[in-house]
Amino acid sequence: MSDSAIHDTKGAQAPFTLAEGDLAGSEPRDWIALLKPRVLSLVVFSGVIGLLVAPGTMHPILAVTAILCITLAAGAAGAINMWYDRDIDAVMRRTMNRPVVTGRISPDGALAYGIVLAVGSVALMGLATNWLAAGVLAFSIFFYVVIYTAWLKRRTPQNIVIGGAAGAFPPLIGWVAVTGSIEALPLVLFAIIFMWTPPHFWALSLWAHDDYKRAGVPMLPVVAGARETRRQVVIYTLLLVPLTLAPWLMGFSTWAYGAAAALLGAGFLRHAWLTWTDAQDAAGVSLTKDAPAKACFKYSITYLFALLGALALDRLLLA
Amino acid sequence: MTPEEKTLFYRRRRARNWAILGALAALVVLFYLISVARLLRG
Numbered sequence: 001m002s003d004s005a006i007h008d009t010k011g012a013q014a015p016f017t018l019a020e021g022d023l024a025g026s027e028p029r030d031w032i033a034l035l036k037p038r039v040l041s042l043v044v045f046s047g048v049i050g051l052l053v054a055p056g057t058m059h060p061i062l063a064v065t066a067i068l069c070i071t072l073a074a075g076a077a078g079a080i081n082m083w084y085d086r087d088i089d090a091v092m093r094r095t096m097n098r099p100v101v102t103g104r105i106s107p108d109g110a111l112a113y114g115i116v117l118a119v120g121s122v123a124l125m126g127l128a129t130n131w132l133a134a135g136v137l138a139f140s141i142f143f144y145v146v147i148y149t150a151w152l153k154r155r156t157p158q159n160i161v162i163g164g165a166a167g168a169f170p171p172l173i174g175w176v177a178v179t180g181s182i183e184a185l186p187l188v189l190f191a192i193i194f195m196w197t198p199p200h201f202w203a204l205s206l207w208a209h210d211d212y213k214r215a216g217v218p219m220l221p222v223v224a225g226a227r228e229t230r231r232q233v234v235i236y237t238l239l240l241v242p243l244t245l246a247p248w249l250m251g252f253s254t255w256a257y258g259a260a261a262a263l264l265g266a267g268f269l270r271h272a273w274l275t276w277t278d279a280q281d282a283a284g285v286s287l288t289k290d291a292p293a294k295a296c297f298k299y300s301i302t303y304l305f306a307l308l309g310a311l312a313l314d315r316l317l318l319a
Numbered sequence: 320m321t322p323e324e325k326t327l328f329y330r331r332r333r334a335r336n337w338a339i340l341g342a343l344a345a346l347v348v349l350f351y352l353i354s355v356a357r358l359l360r361g
Contacts, residue, residue, distance in 0.1 A: 025331035028338035061356040065349065128353045 035075030050174020072121035079114035088215035140169035164197025227284030241265035257314035
């Protein structure tokens with residue numbers, strides 16, 4: 001943009017030239033948007049749960065730092081994801097206003113920002129807590145960026161099943177930050193979030209699959225159809241609910257958590273069933289605008305927060 | 320570049336600079352607190 005040189009009148013000296021897209025410049029909120037703040041709430045919550053249910057104590061400053069590192073690492077992975085996926089983000093309604101797509105932040109800027117945050121969060125975690133926690137944190141970033149974003153997302157409808165592991169790391173990292181070791185309970189928490197991700201995300205994709213179809217991303221409804229996706233939601237929910245009883249059955253909690261998990265699971269199964277039996281035409285297209293799938297998606301979020309919260313309360317107050 | 324665009328550009332650049340200053344200051348305080356916490360832990 002050769003005609004857009006700005007002369008700094010406050011003492012600086014040489015005029016400079018703005019690159020295309022920099023004319024209006026980015027605002028701090030654009031850089032915050034790169035971190036996918038809406039996704040971070042679950043990351044922070046599950047990381048805190050990992051810290052709370054772990055045996056032992058931790059200085060509050062170090063605990064807050066550990067959560068900060070988990071949050072920044074997840075944000076860094078989100079920023080690198082936005083850099084890599086900027087081509088498909090541009091054609092999806094849900095993502096077409098992201099700052100890299102609109103040009104408010106350059107792709108190189110987003111990548112550099114993500115790398116700096118990733119390296120910084122891992123180093124800070126190692127210095128503040130222990131290097132095993134830092135290693136698991138680094139692996140979680142690698143998993144989301146390389147395994148999910150770059151490898152699985154555009155290649156297989158199982159992308160969410162395997163890629164869901166990326167979101168299951170925070171409670172494990174929180175636990176390791178306190179104890180310095182990997183034990184059974186945090187692995188069970190990992191498995192619960194891993195199994196929760198497919199029904200949660202496929203319920204969403206049932207009504208948002210047009211976006212994925214336009215972008216050429218092989219989400220399950222695009223590849224196998226809505227009917228099969230509804231069936232998979234039920235199957236994964238059936239696998240998830242018994243798994244959530246594991247902390248009680250393995251002696252890590254009292255019956256109170258077991259009862260809460262059973263009740264919450266019954267609610268999830270009901271929503272999954274209603275999604276499966278939704279009124280639909282011969283092609284599997286919902287005749288109710290996917291109302292049961294939307295309700296199932298919303299419930300799945302409440303479900304996970306309530307389930308993890310119940311476990312933490314049980315461990316802190318009763319176990 | 321119109322005067323309005325120039326004003327907007329400067330406003331946004333100033334906001335970014337303040338945000339960077341805030342982040343750096345927070346990092347300094349955080350490192351100090353981590354050091355104290357680790358010293359207290361022994």
